[in-house]
Amino acid sequence: MNVNRTMGRWSAAAVLPVALLTASVATGGATASAAPAPKEAAFVLDAGTGSFASGRTALAAGGVHTVSAYTGKATDSQILAAGSQHVIADVTLAHSPNRTERAAWAASSTFVDLSWPDLGATSYTVIRDGKVIARTSGHSLRDDTVVPGSEPSYQISGDAKGLGHTWGLNVTVPTGDTPAALAQTAQKVEAKAKKYTKTVVTWRSFIRQPWVTVPGYVSKASGCKYGGNSYKYKGDGRGFSSAVSGTSFRAGVRGVVYWTKSSYDLFPETGWTKVYKKGKLIDKRKASTKKIDFRTKTRFDGKTRAVHAQIEATDPFCPKSGIRRAGIGVYYDARLARNGDFYVSGSARPAPDHEMYLFGYTSGSKHSTKTVYQHRMSTKLLSGLECLYSRACEPSTISNIGGY
Known part of the structure; x- marks a missing residue:
């Protein structure tokens, strides 16, 4: 699949799917209590x-x-x-x-x-x-x-x-x-x-918990179809994973940059949102991929390529527009080098969990893996649950490994 779609940056007013929510989340990421004082370069x-x-x-x-x-x-x-x-x-x-x-x-x-x-x-x-x-x-x-x-x-x-x-x-x-x-x-x-023939850039937004519920007041405020303790939503039930494929997620995009030809590929994806009542599946839908995009921004030279990606995925059980809109919002710009070097700049809504990886392929299956970004949703007020349905949360920056 080779797709090139153009769209602007996601709006800061976009909020995340309430059907993808609530549970306690711990912190994680690369940390250090104290780093040594840096030595000066010549x-x-x-x-x-x-x-x-x-x-x-x-x-x-x-x-x-x-x-x-x-x-x-x-x-x-x-x-x-x-x-x-x-x-x-x-x-x-x-x-x-x-x-x-x-x-x-x-x-x-x-x-x-x-x-x-x-x-x-x-x-x-x-x-x-x-x-x-x-x-x-x-x-x-x-x-x-x-x-x-x-x-x-x-x-x-x-x-x-x-x-x-x-x-x-x-x-x-x-x-x-x-x-x-x-x-x-x-x-x-x-x-x-x-040796590298292509670089695959993967972004996935997922729900860490196996099951989540939408409190009634959240459902009412957001205008979503299902809410209250009577309904349970199936989460992804996993932590961070650098697997190329096979992991469950709510929305994501996989872009492929080739180092021996100018074409590139875009694979926008959303996962099933499943609703259960008394242990029985009563409804399932997939969010639209129309506003999930990956594209190259520079000409092919076999050494580096600039790319842009954006994910805006609206919860299928929530209003698609208006003040009560719910959705995942991510965008980033990157410069990829064939030797594995990179630069990434961007922003994402601070919920749910997010992960970004680069896979450098030297053959059909052999590749190197580089973790670019991992963010674990906070349980803090205005940065955890409320970020899934309100405008109260500012985007988090895409930098470093870890989150709150």
Whole structure:
């Protein structure tokens, strides 16, 4: 299925399906009680120009200069020098036409310098292989706990201007710092990226509880058909799952970007909303997929692709429009790189539970998995149950792993 649909951002007035609700929910996500103070990077990307400069701890008065550049079919990389120090840098995302998307890494055999654009967040959280390693108000840092020859995966995220911003960078640490070792690393980075034939972007919104009820006052306020303790709605009965398919959810979208051709695919989906009374199924419907969209925004070049997605799914037992409207609301913009790097910015209603993954395919079935976003609905007033039927809740930002 290859679909291209155009629509605006979802309205902040949209509310979530009351038929998908109520129960207690605990918190979750990647957390750390305290992260060490970040160390300063020397090889720092200037997001305004997309080129490297020196941090305040410059290794030479002349700053950073490019020794050689490698323009591949799947990635772009450079060997940089500052004084006697040489590093390999991946600049695939740094070459993005949009400043907000530009991020890069530079690595020697003993450290990795990370850089991303400063978008005004009070703090940025840096995660390496699922563990928080730093929180900083700056827009670069050094990780000097890496292992030569390793391939750590980093995620940087922050909230600014009402949106969440997250960058993902996959690093290849060289085994040595000689020109030959760095050149071999550049070739390895290119060869690794060329193995990927497509990237699948999956978003799912689901109900964690196996069964939920709609209180009578909620049903009356929202105008939905079924309410009160006499009726039970079947939830999805699961936690977060990075499975490619086979998991139950209320609404979602799967987009496929191909790295060897310009076409892309869109698969909008909604799950069955089932209503039971005294243990018997009395009604079931599916929400419309007309306002679920995924599309590419840039031309094909085999290296990166900008995409946009939106989910607006109205509960099938609730009014489809007007002040009592109920529905799931999500939107995001992303830049995907063939080598697995990415940038995602967006917002979602803070209920129900949400999850977003990237799957990088090297064959028909073999793929890598990257968790971009996981949000667990809160039980707090105005951020939990009430978000499913009222206008009281502001959208939550798509950044970091975890939620309330």
